[in-house]
Amino acid sequence: MAVAPSIEALNITKDFASVRALNSISVSIEKGEIRGLLGANGSGKSTFMKILMGLVKPDQGTITVDGFDPVKEPIAVRGIVGYVPETPRLYDYLSGIEYLDFVADLYGLPRDVKKERIDEFLTAFGLREQGNDLISGYSLGMKQKIALSAALINRPKVLIMDEALNGLDPRSAKIVKDTLIKLSSGGVTVLFSTHVLEIAEAICKNVTILDHGNIIAEGPIDQLKKRAGGSTLESVFLNLTGSSDVRAVVEELTAS
Amino acid sequence: MNFFKAWRIAQILLISQLRASATSRTSMRSLIRRPMVLVVLAIGLFLGSDALGYFFGYNFSRSPTVAPIVKPLLTGAIITLPALILAIFLVLGLVLEVSGSSQAAASDTINWLPVSADDYVLGSILMLVTYYSIVPSILLGVTMSLSYFFGVLQAWELAAALSILGVLVSSSVLEIIRAVLNRFSSTFYKRGGRGAFAVRAIFGVLVIVILQILFYPTFYERIIGTITAKFGPAWFIPVLWSSVSVAALLTDEVVLALSFAFLFILLVGVMFYFAVAARTKYWVPMPAAVRITSAAYSPRSGSPLLGFLNASQLAITRKDLRGLVRRREMVRLLSLPFVFLVSIYLGMSRSGFGGLYIFGFFILTMTTLFISLAELGSEGKSILNLYQFPLTAKDFIIGKAATPAIFGSIFALAFFIAAGVLDSLFPTFVVMLLVAGVALVLEMTAFGMMMGTKFPYFAESTRSSFMSQSAGLIGFPLGLVVMGSSLAPFLFTLVTGMSSFYVTLGFAVSIVITLVLAFVFYALALGQARKMLSQIPGID
Numbered sequence: 001m002a003v004a005p006s007i008e009a010l011n012i013t014k015d016f017a018s019v020r021a022l023n024s025i026s027v028s029i030e031k032g033e034i035r036g037l038l039g040a041n042g043s044g045k046s047t048f049m050k051i052l053m054g055l056v057k058p059d060q061g062t063i064t065v066d067g068f069d070p071v072k073e074p075i076a077v078r079g080i081v082g083y084v085p086e087t088p089r090l091y092d093y094l095s096g097i098e099y100l101d102f103v104a105d106l107y108g109l110p111r112d113v114k115k116e117r118i119d120e121f122l123t124a125f126g127l128r129e130q131g132n133d134l135i136s137g138y139s140l141g142m143k144q145k146i147a148l149s150a151a152l153i154n155r156p157k158v159l160i161m162d163e164a165l166n167g168l169d170p171r172s173a174k175i176v177k178d179t180l181i182k183l184s185s186g187g188v189t190v191l192f193s194t195h196v197l198e199i200a201e202a203i204c205k206n207v208t209i210l211d212h213g214n215i216i217a218e219g220p221i222d223q224l225k226k227r228a229g230g231s232t233l234e235s236v237f238l239n240l241t242g243s244s245d246v247r248a249v250v251e252e253l254t255a256s
Numbered sequence: 257m258n259f260f261k262a263w264r265i266a267q268i269l270l271i272s273q274l275r276a277s278a279t280s281r282t283s284m285r286s287l288i289r290r291p292m293v294l295v296v297l298a299i300g301l302f303l304g305s306d307a308l309g310y311f312f313g314y315n316f317s318r319s320p321t322v323a324p325i326v327k328p329l330l331t332g333a334i335i336t337l338p339a340l341i342l343a344i345f346l347v348l349g350l351v352l353e354v355s356g357s358s359q360a361a362a363s364d365t366i367n368w369l370p371v372s373a374d375d376y377v378l379g380s381i382l383m384l385v386t387y388y389s390i391v392p393s394i395l396l397g398v399t400m401s402l403s404y405f406f407g408v409l410q411a412w413e414l415a416a417a418l419s420i421l422g423v424l425v426s427s428s429v430l431e432i433i434r435a436v437l438n439r440f441s442s443t444f445y446k447r448g449g450r451g452a453f454a455v456r457a458i459f460g461v462l463v464i465v466i467l468q469i470l471f472y473p474t475f476y477e478r479i480i481g482t483i484t485a486k487f488g489p490a491w492f493i494p495v496l497w498s499s500v501s502v503a504a505l506l507t508d509e510v511v512l513a514l515s516f517a518f519l520f521i522l523l524v525g526v527m528f529y530f531a532v533a534a535r536t537k538y539w540v541p542m543p544a545a546v547r548i549t550s551a552a553y554s555p556r557s558g559s560p561l562l563g564f565l566n567a568s569q570l571a572i573t574r575k576d577l578r579g580l581v582r583r584r585e586m587v588r589l590l591s592l593p594f595v596f597l598v599s600i601y602l603g604m605s606r607s608g609f610g611g612l613y614i615f616g617f618f619i620l621t622m623t624t625l626f627i628s629l630a631e632l633g634s635e636g637k638s639i640l641n642l643y644q645f646p647l648t649a650k651d652f653i654i655g656k657a658a659t660p661a662i663f664g665s666i667f668a669l670a671f672f673i674a675a676g677v678l679d680s681l682f683p684t685f686v687v688m689l690l691v692a693g694v695a696l697v698l699e700m701t702a703f704g705m706m707m708g709t710k711f712p713y714f715a716e717s718t719r720s721s722f723m724s725q726s727a728g729l730i731g732f733p734l735g736l737v738v739m740g741s742s743l744a745p746f747l748f749t750l751v752t753g754m755s756s757f758y759v760t761l762g763f764a765v766s767i768v769i770t771l772v773l774a775f776v777f778y779a780l781a782l783g784q785a786r787k788m789l790s791q792i793p794g795i796d
Contacts, residue, residue, distance in 0.1 A: 079646035089638040093582040105571030106645040
C-alpha cells in the first residue's frame with residue numbers, strides 16, 4: 001500500500017491583484033524527505049510556503065499537510081508544522097529566552113519540557129550567554145537562530161524554512177544542516193528555500209525550481225544536472241532560469 | 257553647513273512623515289502627502305485667515321462700542337503670539353517625538369551618508385517648520401489685518417518675525433531633547449534589567465505629564481498675564497524674550513524692544529549651536545545589549561492574578577504587559593489616565609468634586625478604549641508570530657484583551673478608592689463605583705477588541721497610532737455613546753440626588769446593561785478575529 005505524501009499540493013494558483021504569484025503548481029513531498037525549493041526573488045517560493053502554513057489562501061487548488069487542509073484546519077496544521085519565515089519578525093522587547101518561553105506556551109508545552117528544550121537550543125546555537133538579552137540587540141544571525149529554535153521547539157512533523165540559513169555563521173549553518181538531516185531520518189519532512197545552492201545540493205535529494213510562479217524543473221539533483229547540462233546545481237539553476245548572462249552583467253557593472 | 261543637503265534631508269523626513277501618517281491611497285490624502293502642497297496650503301490659509309481678519313478688522317475698528325473691547329484683546333494676542341507659537345511647536349514636536357515608533361526613530365541611514373550634524377539638524381528643523389506651517393499661518397494671518405486696522409501693524413511685524421525665529425528655538429530644543437533622550441535610553445539600556453525599564457517608563461510618563469502641565473492653556477495664560485502686566489519677572493525667562501520685546505514696542509520703549517529682540521536672536525543661535533553639539537555628541541546611537549536578568553532560565557508559574565487565563569492566553573498577556581513598559585512608543589498609553597486626570601483637574605473647580613466620578617468613568621473609558629484599540633496594532637509586522645503558531649481566535653482575543661482590562665481595572669481601583677478617601681464616601685458607595693468601573697473596563701475592552709478586529713492595522717510607521725483612522729474616528733465617539741448608555745441609569749440617580757434605593761436600582765440596571773453589552777462586543781470581536789486570523793494581513 002502506497003504511503004500518503006506528507007505534503008501534497010495540487011494545481012495551486014494564487015494571484016495578487018494583476019500579478020500571478022503561483023500558476024497551477026503541483027508538488028508532492030514524501031514523509032522524511034528534505035525538499036529544496038529554489039527560484040529567483042519573486043518566483044513564488046514564499047507564497048507557496050505561506051499557503052502550506054495556512055497564512056495565505058490559494059485562489060485555486062487543494063493542499064494537505066500531514067493529512068490536514070491548511071485552508072480549513074489552519075490551527076491543526078500550525079500545531080504540527082514548524083515555520084521559519086524569510087525575515088523573522090520577533091518581538092524586539094522580549095529577551096531570546098522570553099520569546100522561546102512565549103512560543104512554547106502557545107504550543108502548550110509542559111514546564112519541564114519547555115525548560116529542557118529551551119536550554120537545549122540555547123546551548124546548540126551558542127546563545128546561552130545572550131539568552132537574557134533583549135532581541136533588539138541581536139544580530140540577524142542570532143535572530144535567525146531564535147526563529148529556528150522556535151520552529152523546532154514543538155518537535156514538528158513538518159518543517160518549512162523560508163531562506164532560514166541567511167545570516168547564520170558557519171558553525172550554526174553546519175548545525176542546522178546536520179539537524180535537518182537528522183530530523184529527516186527521524187521522519188520529519190523538510191521543505192526549505194534557499195539561494196545558497198551548495199547547501200541545497202549538499203542536503204537535498206530532490207529540488208523544485210520555480211520561475212514566475214511556474215515549476216520549471218523538479219526531481220533528483222543528479223537527473224536535473226543531466227537534463228539541464230550542468231555540473232553543479234548552480235549551473236543547472238542558471239541554465240533553467242535563463243540567468244546565464246551573469247558574465248555580461250558583471251562586465252557591464254565593472255566597466256569604468 | 258550645506259543648505260542644499262539640509263533641504264533634501266528636510267524633504268525626505270517630511271515625505272516619510274506624511275506618508276506614514278496616511279493609511280490609504282485616496283486622492284485627497286495622497287495630495288496632502290506632497291510637501292509642496294503643505295507649503296501652498298500654509299500660504300492659502302495665511303491669505304484666507306488674513307481675509308477673515310480684514311473683514312472683522314474693518315468692521316470692528318469702525319464700531320465705537322466694539323473697538324475699545326477688541327483693541328486690548330488684540331494687543332494681548334500680538335504680545336502672546338511669539339511665545340504661543342513657540343510653545344505650540346514645542347508641544348506638537350514632542351507629540352511627534354513621543355509617538356514615533358522605536359523602529360522608525362533610529363535615523364541610521366543618515367549615519368553612513370556624507371551628512372554633517374548641522375546639515376541634519378537644519379534639515380530636521382526645516383521639516384518640522386514645514387510640517388506644522390499651517391499653525392503660524394493661521395495665527396499670523398488673522399492678526400495681520402486686524403493689526404493694520406487697529407494701528408499696531410509695527411508690533412505685529414516684530415511679533416511675526418520673532419514668531420518665526422521662535423519656531424527655530426522650539427525645533428532646536430526638540431533636537432536637544434531627542435539627543436538627550438537617546439542617551440538616556442541608551443544608558444538605561446546598558447544597565448538593563450526590569451528596574452531600569454520601570455524607571456524609564458515612569459520617567460516617560462512624568463515627562464509627558466509635566467510638559468502637559470507646562471503648556472496647559474490656563475497655566476500659560478497666567479504667565480502671559482504676568483508679561484502683559486508690565487513685563488514682571490518674565491524678562492529672565494529666555495523663551496519669553498520675544499513677547500517681552502513686542503510688549504515693549506507697544507509701549508513705545510523702542511530700545512528695550514530692540515534689546516530683547518536682539519537677545520532672542522542670540523537665543524536662536526545658541527539653541528541651534530547646542531542642538532548641533534548634542535547631535536554631534538550622540539550622533540551614532542549606542543549599541544544596545546540589554547540584559548533582563550542574569551539568573552538562569554526557569555519557567556514561571558502562572559500568576560494567581562491571571563489564573564483565569566490558559567497557557568496561550570497568559571503567554572500573550574505577559575508579552576503585551578512587558579511591551580507596555582519596555583516599548584518607548586507605549587509610554588504614551590501608560591500616561592493616558594494621568595494626562596486626562598491633569599486636564600480635568602486643572603480645568604474643574606474644586607467645589608464640584610462630586611462630578612469627578614463622571615470624569616472618572618470618562619477617563620476609564622478613554623484609557624481602556626485607547627489601549628484596547630491599540631492592542632492589536634501594537635503588534636506591527638510581528639503579528640506574523642501569532643499567525644504561525646496554533647492559536648485559536650478565542651485565545652487571541654482573550655490574551656489580547658487581558659492587558660487593557662488589567663490596566664483599566666488597576667486604574668479604576670486606584671481612582672475610586674482615592675476619590676472615596678478624599679471625599680469621605682460610604683464604603684458601600686465606593687464598592688458600587690468600583691464595580692461599575694470594572695464592568696465599564698470590561699465593556700470598553702471588548703468594544704475596543706471588536707473595533708480593532710473590524711479595522712485591523714499593522715503598519716509600522718514613524719508615528720504609528722497602532723489603530724486605523726476608521727477605528728479611531730468611529731471607535732472613540734461610539735465608545736463614549738456606549739459608556740453613556742450603559743451608565744446612564746446609575747449616573748442619573750447620582751446626579752439628580754435620588755434616594756439610596758433608586759441609586760442601587762440604577763446601579764444594578766447599569767451593571768446588567770454594561771455586562772450584556774460587553775458580552776455582545778466580545779462575541780462580535782471573536783467572529784471578526786476568526787475572519788482576521790484566516791489569512792495574514794496585507795494579502796489581496
